[in-house]
Structures are given as C-alpha cells and as structure tokens.
Amino acid sequence: MIDVIGPWNRAHHQATLDAMFRLRHQVFVEELGWHLPLARDGMESDQFDGPRTVYLVYRDALGRVAGSMRLIPTTDPHVLGDVFPQLCSGPVPRSPAIYESSRSCIAGFARSGDAQGTIWGALTCGMIEFAMLRDLDCITAVMERRMVAMAKVANWELEVLGPVLEIAGTDVVGVRMPIDPAALDTVRRQRRVPDPVLQLRFAAAA
Incomplete structure (x- = not known):
C-alpha cells in the first residue's frame, strides 16, 4: 500500500517524511x-517541498520506505x-x-528484487488514483523522453508540451498526463499492482 501524506496529516508522519527525504x-x-544545493545532512528537499505538497x-x-513521489499543485511554485x-x-x-509529479524514486534495496517494476507501477497507480479522487484534469511532469514511449505500452497517451532538452546527457521533455482510468487498469495488470493502492482517510483531505 501507499501512504498519502499531505497538509491534512503531515504533523503525524514526520518520521516517514524524514525517511523519504533520506531516500531522495x-x-x-x-x-x-x-x-x-539545498540537500544537506543526508536529506534532500528543495523549495518545492511546500506546505501544500x-x-x-x-x-x-x-x-521500510522503498519508494516515493511528490505531487505539487501547479498554482504553487513547481519544477516545470x-x-x-x-x-x-x-x-x-x-x-x-492540475498537479505536477516530481522526485519519483525507488530505493536501491527494493529495485534489486522488483524485476516486474511493481513499485514503479504502484506509485503510478497511486498518482492516478489520487488525481481521480481529487477530480484533477491532468498531471504534468518533467520526465525522460524514453518514459513517454514506455507509457504508450500501457495505452497511456502522454502529451509532450514542447521541445526536448538535454540535461546531463539525458533527453527530457515536459508532459501532460491525462487522468485515464483505462491506463490505470492497464498499469495495474502489467505491473501486477493490487487494486487500489492508496492508504488514506480522504474525508480529511478533500
């Protein structure tokens, strides 16, 4: 399962957040x-880890915290x-x-035993589930261009928003990800992800 930590419950999950920042x-x-530049003392956070993140x-x-993803309202400062x-x-x-997805990562100890990509799939499903619960129109992101092609395997048509930019030898693009229930079902099936993955009490999050 995936814990959802936001402004409504952050005060009760500081230890989990600290573990997540260490993972990042x-x-x-x-x-x-x-x-x-803002990473210090074995933790990574930045100016986009705001009060509404x-x-x-x-x-x-x-x-153990084995993976995480950050979602930021695009009315706040965000990476793209x-x-x-x-x-x-x-x-x-x-x-x-519209929210932005960023800082997605999986722990090294978890990657080695996850040949099916279940953790990546679970985080992706969690993102779509959250977006559907919040009635979002879409999710934006800065991602590697190769990930756009991978999304197509799940019949998930991401919209590339502009040109390709090379960063440290990697081609990246800005994308808009539609909230697609069909893509959610496909990712669940391909990555063997249980339905659903989110663990939250959403009445307090609305």
Missing part, C-alpha cells in the same frame, strides 16, 4: 550525483513552471485542477 538524498545525490510513500513488507518553462511551447499548464 540516497537516490538523487549519492547515486545519480545531482547537484542539489502531497507525498505518495511506498512501504515494503517490512515497513519555475525551472523548465522552456519545455513548454505555449503557456505552462497551471490550474487548481
């Missing part, structure tokens, strides 16, 4: 070598709008009904 440091700073946190069978607006040929999509 391990993946993005220690493994990938990203230069992230929502986190999807995947736990393994032992309760405030760092990479050049990835959009037109205006950056901004709306109360």
Whole structure:
C-alpha cells in the first residue's frame, strides 16, 4: 500500500517524511550525483517541498520506505513552471485542477528484487488514483523522453508540451498526463499492482 501524506496529516508522519527525504538524498545525490544545493545532512528537499505538497510513500513488507513521489499543485511554485518553462511551447499548464509529479524514486534495496517494476507501477497507480479522487484534469511532469514511449505500452497517451532538452546527457521533455482510468487498469495488470493502492482517510483531505 501507499501512504498519502499531505497538509491534512503531515504533523503525524514526520518520521516517514524524514525517511523519504533520506531516500531522495540516497537516490538523487549519492547515486545519480545531482547537484542539489539545498540537500544537506543526508536529506534532500528543495523549495518545492511546500506546505501544500502531497507525498505518495511506498512501504515494503517490512515497513521500510522503498519508494516515493511528490505531487505539487501547479498554482504553487513547481519544477516545470519555475525551472523548465522552456519545455513548454505555449503557456505552462497551471490550474487548481492540475498537479505536477516530481522526485519519483525507488530505493536501491527494493529495485534489486522488483524485476516486474511493481513499485514503479504502484506509485503510478497511486498518482492516478489520487488525481481521480481529487477530480484533477491532468498531471504534468518533467520526465525522460524514453518514459513517454514506455507509457504508450500501457495505452497511456502522454502529451509532450514542447521541445526536448538535454540535461546531463539525458533527453527530457515536459508532459501532460491525462487522468485515464483505462491506463490505470492497464498499469495495474502489467505491473501486477493490487487494486487500489492508496492508504488514506480522504474525508480529511478533500
């Protein structure tokens, strides 16, 4: 299952958030070598981890934080709008009904035993489930171009918003992801993800 941590319950999940920020440091700073000026003391957070940010946190069978994803309302500062607006040929999509997905990562100890990509699939399903519960129009993201082709395997047609940008030898694009129940069902089936994956009390989150 995936815990959903947002402004309505963050005060009760600080230990989980600390573990998530440590995981992000391990993946993005220690493994990938990203230069992230705000990362310190073995934790990675930045200016986009704001008061309204929502986190999807995947736990393994032992309760360890094994993966996470960040969701930011696009009416707030976010990566596509405030760092990479050049990835959009037109205006950056901004709306109360649009969130941005970023900082998705999976722990090294979990990757080695997840040949089916179940954790990635669960985080993706959690993102779509959350968007459907919140009646969002779409999710935006900055992602590797190869991921767009992978989404098509799940019959999920992502809209590329503008040109390709090379960052540290990797081609990235800005995308808009439709909230597609059919794609959700396909990802669940392909990645062997249980239905549903979110663990939350949503009355307090509405």
